[in-house]
Amino acid sequence: MPEHNRPLQGKAVLITGGARRLGRAIALAMAEAGADVAITFRNSASEARHTVTDMSGFGVRAMALSCDVTDPKKVKxxxxxxxxxxxxxxxxxxxxxxxxxxxxxxxxLAQWDAMFASNTRGPFLVSQQALDRLHERTGRIINMGSLGGVRPWPSHAHYCASKAALHMLTKVMAKALAPEIAVNCVAPGMIDLGEKSAAVFLKRMARQTPMGRNGDSRDVTDAVMFFATSPHFITGQVLVVDGGLGL
Ligand SMILES: NC(=O)c1ccc[n+]([C@@H]2O[C@H](COP(=O)([O-])OP(=O)(O)OC[C@H]3O[C@@H](n4cnc5c(N)ncnc54)[C@H](OP(=O)(O)O)[C@@H]3O)[C@@H](O)[C@H]2O)c1
Known part of the structure; x- marks a missing residue:
């Protein structure tokens, strides 16, 4: 593949929870763009192996590591x-x-604490422990937020609050870690990953979405790739990828 189609050639990437679903799609997009990629998994060991095999098909270094992002020792x-x-x-x-x-x-309280431990404390912990390495390379952090961190969903108080906190953490880290590290956030809305159990709900959401459809994994990976390759000057941004649903 020509060099200009491999904008991440020679870059080293770590993606937490990259074995399946959107994390896998991001991992494959980055590998296709030429990056060497490490993904972490918690329970999805066989999916992680599969994703590593698929990433290797792009001729890059790929690996999977077991890691619970709520556990400082495992993150380290x-x-x-x-x-x-x-x-x-x-x-x-x-x-x-x-x-x-x-x-x-x-x-x-257990549900509340568990949600914040994975969705907010986890990104804080992994970012803090990765700082020195990212500093050396004028690196980037991309957080996965959510439309739920912008719009209040009444039956998801803990999820929404955890993602709103992550959006704010993105902005705080952008200021705290500048100028060496750029920190941005992609906040997906309704993304159709083909779950049959959610088909009726997703159909209704597509009707409510100004763009007339739900998002797909490509919509999300393109947004992540934007922050992976954008001018390093862009920092502290939360990019909502929702087809206008949150407007
Ligand atoms: N899908 C959507 O429609 C949507 C919408 C808005 C925002 N988002 C955000 O986009 C990102 C990806 O979405 P997704 O739906 O693909 O995510 P997901 O399937 O809900 O979760 C991604 C992975 O996170 C890992 N994980 C969970 N708790 C963990 C922990 N304590 N330590 C380590 N890994 C842990 C799991 O790994 P294992 O499977 O290995 O256990 C899981 O596969 C998430 O941040 C999500 O909140 C997604």
């Missing part, structure tokens, strides 16, 4: 292995997260 160890294998770190994508619905009056 995964980062150490990724940096050793890839020779450094240029881009960190904080993708790992959880999503669930819960009626507000039934939402437990």
């Amino acid at each position: 160890s995964a980062l150490k292995k990724a940096v050793k294998e890839l020779g450094g770190l240029d881009i960190l994508v904080n993708n790992a997260a959880n999503y669930e619905a819960a009626e507000f009056d039934k939402l437990t």
